[in-house]
Amino acid sequence: MLTAEEKKEIEAEFPRYEQKRAVCVEALKIVQRHHGWVSDEALIEIAEFLEMTPAELDAVATFYNLIFRKPVGKHVILVCDSVSCWIMGYERILQHLQDRLGIVLGETTADGVFTLLPIVCLGACDQAPAMMIDDELYGDLDPAKIDEILANYT
Amino acid sequence: MNNLEKPLTANIRPGKPPFSLKEYEQAGGYQAVRKALHSLTPAEVTAIVKASNLRGRGGAGFPTGQKWSFVPMGADAIRPRYLVVNADEMEPAAFKDRMLLEGNPHQLIEGIIVAGYAIQADIAYIFLRREYTLPAKRLKTAIAEAYAGHYLGQNILESDFSLQLYLHESAGRYICGEETALLNSLEGRRAAPRAKPPFPPVVGLWGKSTTPNNVETISNVPHIINHGAAWFKGLSHSPDGGTKIYGVSGKVKRPGAWELPMGTTLREILEEQAGGMREGLKLRGVIPGGGSTDFLVEEHLDVKMDFDGPKQAGSRLGTGTIVVMDDQTCPVGLVRNLMQFFARESCGWCTPCREGLPWTARILAAIESGQGRPEHLARLQKHTRLLGPGHTFCALAPGAMEPLQSALKYFEEDFNRHIREKRCPWR
Numbered sequence: 001m002l003t004a005e006e007k008k009e010i011e012a013e014f015p016r017y018e019q020k021r022a023v024c025v026e027a028l029k030i031v032q033r034h035h036g037w038v039s040d041e042a043l044i045e046i047a048e049f050l051e052m053t054p055a056e057l058d059a060v061a062t063f064y065n066l067i068f069r070k071p072v073g074k075h076v077i078l079v080c081d082s083v084s085c086w087i088m089g090y091e092r093i094l095q096h097l098q099d100r101l102g103i104v105l106g107e108t109t110a111d112g113v114f115t116l117l118p119i120v121c122l123g124a125c126d127q128a129p130a131m132m133i134d135d136e137l138y139g140d141l142d143p144a145k146i147d148e149i150l151a152n153y154t
Numbered sequence: 155m156n157n158l159e160k161p162l163t164a165n166i167r168p169g170k171p172p173f174s175l176k177e178y179e180q181a182g183g184y185q186a187v188r189k190a191l192h193s194l195t196p197a198e199v200t201a202i203v204k205a206s207n208l209r210g211r212g213g214a215g216f217p218t219g220q221k222w223s224f225v226p227m228g229a230d231a232i233r234p235r236y237l238v239v240n241a242d243e244m245e246p247a248a249f250k251d252r253m254l255l256e257g258n259p260h261q262l263i264e265g266i267i268v269a270g271y272a273i274q275a276d277i278a279y280i281f282l283r284r285e286y287t288l289p290a291k292r293l294k295t296a297i298a299e300a301y302a303g304h305y306l307g308q309n310i311l312e313s314d315f316s317l318q319l320y321l322h323e324s325a326g327r328y329i330c331g332e333e334t335a336l337l338n339s340l341e342g343r344r345a346a347p348r349a350k351p352p353f354p355p356v357v358g359l360w361g362k363s364t365t366p367n368n369v370e371t372i373s374n375v376p377h378i379i380n381h382g383a384a385w386f387k388g389l390s391h392s393p394d395g396g397t398k399i400y401g402v403s404g405k406v407k408r409p410g411a412w413e414l415p416m417g418t419t420l421r422e423i424l425e426e427q428a429g430g431m432r433e434g435l436k437l438r439g440v441i442p443g444g445g446s447t448d449f450l451v452e453e454h455l456d457v458k459m460d461f462d463g464p465k466q467a468g469s470r471l472g473t474g475t476i477v478v479m480d481d482q483t484c485p486v487g488l489v490r491n492l493m494q495f496f497a498r499e500s501c502g503w504c505t506p507c508r509e510g511l512p513w514t515a516r517i518l519a520a521i522e523s524g525q526g527r528p529e530h531l532a533r534l535q536k537h538t539r540l541l542g543p544g545h546t547f548c549a550l551a552p553g554a555m556e557p558l559q560s561a562l563k564y565f566e567e568d569f570n571r572h573i574r575e576k577r578c579p580w581r
Binding site: 016018019021026050126 | 286341402409487499
C-alpha cells in the first residue's frame, strides 16, 4: 500500500509538470526511498495513482537503471566502469570489491548489507577510479582505501 | 566579478561550499538579471549572446543565440514556454559541469533567468543526473535562496517577467542527455530520442517550445550580459567566444579541470595544466572531447581546442574533456570498454544501434582476449560505416563509432598483434 506520506510526497510534485505521468520517475524514486526497491504491488499502486497502466509504468521503471525492480541490499555500491576509471585500474578495484564482499556484479551479500552494481561514468574522472555508495562519492580508490570505506557501512 | 579572465570559475573555491546568495550578490552576482530585466528587451539579450559567438558547450557547438532565435515569440505563440538545462553529464570522461554545479550554482541560476528572459520562458527545468547528489543538494539550497531573494517566481524584481525553476532529478541512462530523449524523460517516458525536425525550440515538452542548453553554456550568459559581446570574444584564442572548461583524465601527473581561453592548444592543456605524463609513461593518443570523439595522436598536439581545430584534425571538441591513453594501456581494451558502454546505454529504439553496438563490443572483446580473427577487422570497419551518420535514429551510435574508427586507423598494428599473437600483449 502506498502510505499517506508517500502519496503526499508524490502529490507535491504535481504542480511542477503539465501532466501527472511526468511525476512517475520521481514517484518510483519516492517509493524506492522508503522501501529500498519497487515491488510489483507498489508499481501497480503508483500506476493507479498517476492514472497510468501498470505496463506503461513498468516500461519506464525497467528503463532507468537506478530504479530497482528487485530487492537490493541496505547499501548499493555503484562502481564506475567507464573509460577513465578503466585506465586507472577499474578491473583491480572491481576484483577487490568482489573478493571482499564474496559476490559478483549484480548480486547482494548474504547478510543483505551490500548490492554491487556497475555504473556509467560518474563524472569523477579526475579522481578515478571512483565509486558511489548510496549518495556518497568516493574517488582515488585502491584496495586499502576500499577496506576503510566499507568498514563504515553496516 | 573580479577575475575577468576566468569568469566561470573566478568565484569557485575548490574544496569549499559554493557562494551563498549573499556572498554571490556581494561578488556582483545577479547584476546581469537586473540589467537584462530593467534595461534590455528579450531580443536585445539574444542579440548580445548571438554577437558574443557563444557556442553550445554540451558537445554539439550550436550557436546559442541562434538557437534562442528559433523560439516562436509572437503574441499568439503557445504557452507555457520552456527552458531546459541539460545537467545530465554522463559522457565518458566528462566532469566539467559537475565543477560548475557544485562550485557556483547561483551563476547557473542567474544564467537561467537571463536566458529565460531572452526567450520569455515561463518554466525552466534543470535536468540533473541522479548520481550528482552533491550538486543536487547545492542546487536545491541555491534555488530556494533565489526564490526568497525574488530572483525567481512572479514578477521578478518588480518586472513583468515571471519564471518558475524546478530541479528534475533523473534515474540513470546516458541517453537522457540526448536533447529529445531528455524531453521524453521529463515527460515521464522511456528516454528514446524523438525525430528531428521539428527541433525542441519549436516543438518540445508537451508539444510546446522548449530550449535545451548545457550547464556550461548557460553559466556563461550572466558574464556576457555584464561585460558585453566584444569582451567575451576577446577571452578566446579563436573565433568561438569565451573560455572553455577543459578536463584531463588518465595517467597524467595532475588530472583535473581548468578554465582556459577557448582555443588553447592540446599541448598546453596536457603539459602545462595536467603536468604531462606520469613518470615512465609515454603518450600514445588522446580522446579530446569525451568518449564519443575520434582519437588524436602526438602529431595533433598543437591543435587548438576550439570547435574547428579538432574537426580539421578529424575529431571533435565535444565536451572538451580529454582522455589520455598512455603506452602501457591497451588500445583494443580501451575501445572495447567504450563499446561496452555504448552498447549498454543504447536505448534500444533503432535496430542498427541496438544490435550493432553489442556486436562490435563482442568482436572487440574477442580480439582483446586472443580469440580475434583477421576478418574481424573488416567487420569492425564495416560497422563504423553502417552505424555512422545517417543510419541510426540519433547520434549515439555514430558517436560510438568515432573512437573505434580512429583507433583502427592509428592503432591498427595493435589490433593485428592481438590477432597474430592470440593474446593481449599488455596482460
